[in-house]
Amino acid sequence: MASRTxxxxxxxxxxTPTRLTGAEIIWATLVGEGVTDVFGYPGGxxxxxxxxxxxxxxxxxxxxxxQGAAHMADGYARASGKVGVAIATSGPGATNLITGIxxxxxxxxxxxxxxxxxxxxxxxTDAFQExxxxxxxxxVTKHNFLVNRAEDIAPALRHAFQIARSGRPGPxxxxxxxxxQQASAIFDFAAAKPRPYRPHPMLxxxxxxxxxxxxxxxxxxxxxxxxxxxxxxxxxxxxVRTLAExxxxxxxxxxxxxxxxxxxHPLNLGMMGMHGEAWVNHAIQEADLLIACGMRFxxxxxxxxxxxxxxxxxxxxxxxxxxxxxxxxVDVALVGDLRAVLEDLLPLVATRDGSAWLKTIDASKxxxxxxxxKNLPDSGHLYAAHVMHDLWRITxxxxxxxxxxxxxxxxxxxxxxxxxxxxxxTSGGLxxxxxxxxxxxxxxxxxxxxxxWVIAGDGGFQMTAAELSTIVQExxxxxxxxxxxxxxxxxxxxxxxxxxxNYEATPLVSPDFVKLADAHGICGRAVHSRAExxxxxxxxRSHNGPFLLNFMVEKEDAVYPMIPAGSALHEMIRRPGKxxxxxxxxxxx
Amino acid sequence: MTHTFIAYVEDMPxxxxxxxxxFRRLNINIHSLTVGHSERPGLSRITIVCEASAEAGHRIRAxxxxxxxxxxxxxxxxxxxxxxxxxxxxVAATPKNRSQIFELAEVFRARIVDLAPESLMxxxxxxxxxxxxxxxxxxxxxxxxxxxxxxxxMTMRRGHHTSRVLRAMGAAAEDNAESGTEPPENLxxxxxxxxx
Numbered sequence: 001m002a003s004r005t006x007x008x009x010x011x012x013x014x015x016t017p018t019r020l021t022g023a024e025i026i027w028a029t030l031v032g033e034g035v036t037d038v039f040g041y042p043g044g045x046x047x048x049x050x051x052x053x054x055x056x057x058x059x060x061x062x063x064x065x066x067q068g069a070a071h072m073a074d075g076y077a078r079a080s081g082k083v084g085v086a087i088a089t090s091g092p093g094a095t096n097l098i099t100g101i102x103x104x105x106x107x108x109x110x111x112x113x114x115x116x117x118x119x120x121x122x123x124x125t126d127a128f129q130e131x132x133x134x135x136x137x138x139x140v141t142k143h144n145f146l147v148n149r150a151e152d153i154a155p156a157l158r159h160a161f162q163i164a165r166s167g168r169p170g171p172x173x174x175x176x177x178x179x180x181q182q183a184s185a186i187f188d189f190a191a192a193k194p195r196p197y198r199p200h201p202m203l204x205x206x207x208x209x210x211x212x213x214x215x216x217x218x219x220x221x222x223x224x225x226x227x228x229x230x231x232x233x234x235x236x237x238x239x240v241r242t243l244a245e246x247x248x249x250x251x252x253x254x255x256x257x258x259x260x261x262x263x264x265h266p267l268n269l270g271m272m273g274m275h276g277e278a279w280v281n282h283a284i285q286e287a288d289l290l291i292a293c294g295m296r297f298x299x300x301x302x303x304x305x306x307x308x309x310x311x312x313x314x315x316x317x318x319x320x321x322x323x324x325x326x327x328x329x330v331d332v333a334l335v336g337d338l339r340a341v342l343e344d345l346l347p348l349v350a351t352r353d354g355s356a357w358l359k360t361i362d363a364s365k366x367x368x369x370x371x372x373x374k375n376l377p378d379s380g381h382l383y384a385a386h387v388m389h390d391l392w393r394i395t396x397x398x399x400x401x402x403x404x405x406x407x408x409x410x411x412x413x414x415x416x417x418x419x420x421x422x423x424x425x426t427s428g429g430l431x432x433x434x435x436x437x438x439x440x441x442x443x444x445x446x447x448x449x450x451x452x453w454v455i456a457g458d459g460g461f462q463m464t465a466a467e468l469s470t471i472v473q474e475x476x477x478x479x480x481x482x483x484x485x486x487x488x489x490x491x492x493x494x495x496x497x498x499x500x501x502n503y504e505a506t507p508l509v510s511p512d513f514v515k516l517a518d519a520h521g522i523c524g525r526a527v528h529s530r531a532e533x534x535x536x537x538x539x540x541r542s543h544n545g546p547f548l549l550n551f552m553v554e555k556e557d558a559v560y561p562m563i564p565a566g567s568a569l570h571e572m573i574r575r576p577g578k579x580x581x582x583x584x585x586x587x588x589x
Numbered sequence: 590m591t592h593t594f595i596a597y598v599e600d601m602p603x604x605x606x607x608x609x610x611x612f613r614r615l616n617i618n619i620h621s622l623t624v625g626h627s628e629r630p631g632l633s634r635i636t637i638v639c640e641a642s643a644e645a646g647h648r649i650r651a652x653x654x655x656x657x658x659x660x661x662x663x664x665x666x667x668x669x670x671x672x673x674x675x676x677x678x679x680v681a682a683t684p685k686n687r688s689q690i691f692e693l694a695e696v697f698r699a700r701i702v703d704l705a706p707e708s709l710m711x712x713x714x715x716x717x718x719x720x721x722x723x724x725x726x727x728x729x730x731x732x733x734x735x736x737x738x739x740x741x742x743m744t745m746r747r748g749h750h751t752s753r754v755l756r757a758m759g760a761a762a763e764d765n766a767e768s769g770t771e772p773p774e775n776l777x778x779x780x781x782x783x784x785x
Contacts, residue, residue: 134603138610143657146603163657201661202651322651325644 017188022150022181023048026114027056029157032189035085037445039063039072043089044129046116048181061445061474064466066093068438070100070171071464073111075442077104078425079400079450081232083164084111084442090118091129094175095136099432101171102140106429107256108233110169112160119179120148134175142170148177150185154192162194168320169233202321205336205344213291213315213332214348220289220313222357223249226272226301229256229428230294230319230338232421237261239342240293246346248354250361252280254295255413256428263397263417269361273301274563275410279364281561281569286360287312294318294338297327298429299565307568317341384408384483384553386530388415391453391481394537399423399451402440404460405431407489410559412455434463437480441467444476451479451541458484458510468520471546479540480524480548482513485555493558497573517548524548590643591620593672593744596635596653597627597661604658608635611652617641621674621741632660638742669747675740676720677702678711681733689730697723708735717742 013020014032026049030038039061042050053060063069066088073084088097094115104111118127134144143163145156153176160172217223231240237260244251244267251261252272261268269280281303284290290312295301302308305327314330316323317338324333334341388411391399397417402425403409409426418424425443427435436456444452454461461482471478483489492506517524527536527549540547560575598604605624612619620638627634641649646664653662682690683706690709694701699713713720720739727734 135606138607139614142655200651200654202654320651320655322648322655324647324651326648 013187014189017186017191019184020187021048021052021184022153022176023052024055025150025153025185025187026157026176026181027052027058028187029154029189029192030058030085031056033158033161034082037061037076038085038087039069039076039442039445040087040114041066041069041089041093043091043093043116045090045118045178046087046093046114046181047089048178049087049114049116049176059445060087061441061470063438064469065464066096067099067434068441068464068467068470070097070111070113071103071432071435071438072442072445073113074100074104074107074109074435075402075425075439076446077109077111077442078439079422079443080446081422082110082446083161084109086111086113087115088113089116089129090133091131093129094131094133097173098137098140099430099434100438101137101173103427103430103432103435104171105140105142107427108169108229109171110164111171112157112164113171113173114157115173115175116181117146117175117177120177121179123148123177133173137173140171141173144173144175146175146177148180150180150183153180153185154187154189155194158189158192159194162197166197167200168230200319200321203319203336204321205334205341209332209334210341210345210348213334213345216289216313216315216332217247217249217291217349218352222283222287222360223247223289223291223354224269224283224287224312225249225251226254226284226290226292226295227251227257227261228254228293228295229260231257231260232294234294234319234338234340236294236339236342237421239339239346241265242346243291243342243349247349247352248358249291249352250283250354250358252276252284254298254301254428255426257295258413258424259418259421262419264419267358271413273298273569274303274565275414275559275561276301277365277414278561278572278574279361281563281572282364283361284309284312285568285570290314292316292318292330293342296320296323299327300428302327303563303565303567303569303571309569317345380529382528382530382533382551382553383557384411384485384551385415386533387481387483387551387553388412388455390530390533391455391537392416394534394541395451395453397423399453400425400440400443400447401453401455402426402436402443404436404454404456405433405490406457406460407485407493407557407559408455408457408483410490411483414559433457433460436460437464437467438470440478440480441470441474441476444478445474452477454478454480456480456482457489458482458486458513459488459508461513462510465516468517468522472521476546477544478546480517480522480546482548482550483553484510484513484550485553485557486510487555489557490559492556493562496556496558497562498564513548513550517546522546522548524550526550526552528552590641590666592637592639592641592646592649593665593670593742594635594637594639594649594653595661595663595665595744596637596659597629597632598635598656599658599660600626600631600633601658604633605635607656607658608637608653611649611656612637612639615641615645615649615652617645617649621739623741623743636741636743638744663746665744665746670744671747672716672742672744673714674717674720674742676711676713676723677736677738678713678724678727678734679703679708679736680711680727681707681735682709683707686731690727693723693726693730697726699723 069086073086077084316330440454488506514524561572703710
């Protein structure tokens with residue numbers, strides 16, 4: 001960790017209005033907002049800001065590509081709950097951020113991106129490295145600002161932080177022209193405070209709605225709680241748990257909800273949706289009441305909406321009014337902050353006997369149960385499921401895991417059991433390959449004392465592999481597990497199921513990842529069989545510094561169960577009978 | 590169904606793009622759009638008319654509110670309201686056939702606002718159907734329309750329900766039932782005069 005401590009300038013400018021350059025105002029405002037770490041890449045239009053950085057107690061992580069900066073800010077925010085900050089120059093620097101911004105937008109992650117732009121006098125002239133980044137990012141940000149005066153920088157940045165973290169969080173971009181950075185203005189942190197936050201005017205939690213919800217819960221025979229990312233964003237883990245325990249309601253989780261309800265809890269069903277276990281999706285289809293908490297009925301969790309949970313009444317507790325009745329029509333909408341709504345609802349909910357319904361679900365589990373894979377005989381093959389399971393077991397489930405997108409992501413969700421919120425960092429909405437490595441760097445920066453693992457496929461890892469140098473430069477102790485099957489696995493799986501095994505453009509040649517790591521000064525090891533797995537993981541964990549494990553797994557394995565896109569939730573492709581990982585209904589345990 | 594949204598937005602660069610971009614993203618075509626100053630300093634009033642399903646109204650309104658520069662949104666829907674459009678129509682006219690157009694304009698309560706040797710300009714305010722009526726008659730006659738400029742619809746709820754009152758009442762747009770007293774009959778009739 002090079003030069004983490006820097007010469008502090010006095011904090012006087014935070015309390016006393018002081019004349020500063022625009023560049024200094026950027027950092028001073030960030031310090032005032034509590035920012036300690038930023039991720040960025042310098043360039044001409046942002047150089048004045050970089051020149052002023054040395055005066056402020058902020059650690060800057062130099063990325064290798066601006067997409068990485070946005071993902072790091074995102075991973076930082078997901079792991080810590082704070083606002084992540086990414087910095088880039090104008091033009092290509094700014095456009096490289098976009099995939100990361102869109103990733104944060106789709107998953108409601110609070111980040112602030114600061115870009116430099118050409119001087120205001122030449123804005124709109126197609127100057128060198130000029131691009132209309134506020135125009136470009138308009139649909140993928142919660143809001144953005146174009147600032148061309150030094151005195152507007154602090155108010156815009158403070159407003160950006162307010163927008164990013166309030167209501168349904170999301171990314172905000174602040175584009176600052178070079179002359180605004182070079183000019184000076186009186187910096188008055190307190191006066192730059194944004195107007196009071198205005199909650200969305202259509203939030204609506206009425207006593208009658210709460211009473212109706214309580215009544216539905218009381219009368220339900222087969223209720224299921226659907227817990228999403230909003231549980232974490234709202235900090236409603238305790239409230240959801242209380243509701244589940246008091247009324248004995250099983251909890252199904254979305255991908256981004258994993259960790260918001262302990263995996264080991266007897267009422268935890270597991271992940272719902274396209275790759276959810278059969279009993280989870282069957283429970284939803286059979287339910288007579290769904291209590292959706294901070295989730296948005298995404299198409300990956302509903303399958304076909306026309307056949308989704310037709311027998312169920314639906315209660316939707318959600319902070320974004322635009323999500324109500326968007327995909328699924330609901331019976332009771334409680335539109336507000338989840339935690340606050342549940343605190344109002346809980347006094348109306350009495351204890352309930354849910355044993356009959358829980359027994360029914362348990363029985364349906366029996367027919368399709370995932371065998372406790374640690375007891376499986378070693379067939380000599382290495383399966384990704386084994387890797388996930390053993391990683392989970394060996395790390396005690398305490399590590400922060402950043403996954404990429406694809407098969408390994410779903411296997412991780414199925415076999416790595418998250419007990420704590422903010423321990424799974426994954427791109428759900430946008431499904432951004434290349435996310436894992438930079439997001440893990442952000443997470444490790446936010447939580448330096450936590451064990452952090454990257455789990456990525458051989459495809460996605462190569463999209464942002466350049467950030468290996470960032471790990472080394474920052475001296476970050478991050479472990480990397482590459483699930484290497486020589487294919488773009490999830491696409492290959494779709495080709496196998498839906499395109500007559502026409503494996504077009506999915507076989508993938510990769511470098512020797514261990515040698516690649518070595519070239520970066522990172523130790524690594526290839527793992528070919530399950531017998532070596534535990535030892536390799538132990539070596540990675542005990543090694544002082546980053547470590548890369550290249551897991552050479554079964555090439556044509558598929559993620560089961562799978563609901564084909566647009567099919568009903570119960571019409572899933574089940575595991576083939578003789579899967580070495582999972583028993584079929586007629587196997588004996 | 591036809592939706593009419595009234596949005597009060599901050600009067601600053603780029604706000605119209607944000608509003609228009611929302612409709613673009615939802616793949617909804619904007620039929621008409623008018624923007625101008627409102628009774629509230631620093632706020633512009635936008636009237637947006639579009640075609641979308643009945644259920645879409647809620648989501649559009651909620652999404653408009655999510656835009657940082659949007660202060661107030663009202664979905665007029667079927668609520669009692671007054672809607673007007675302004676049209677300027679330039680017609681080829683010589684001294685020979687002018688009088689005929691003058692008569693027509695009078696029937697439609699339109700005004701002649703410019704007169705040139707070969708053309709004249711008609712200004713007309715009214716509901717959409719009335720303006721279309723005039724255009725149709727002009728098209729059917731021998732007169733040649735040279736140019737049409739229409740402002741798009743402007744709409745205001747009847748009664749006291751200014752946006753400020755609506756906001757104070759909270760529920761506003763969802764609850765059209767309590768949207769004030771019905772207008773006196775003669776007023777309504779006057780507003781809807783159709784010449785044919």
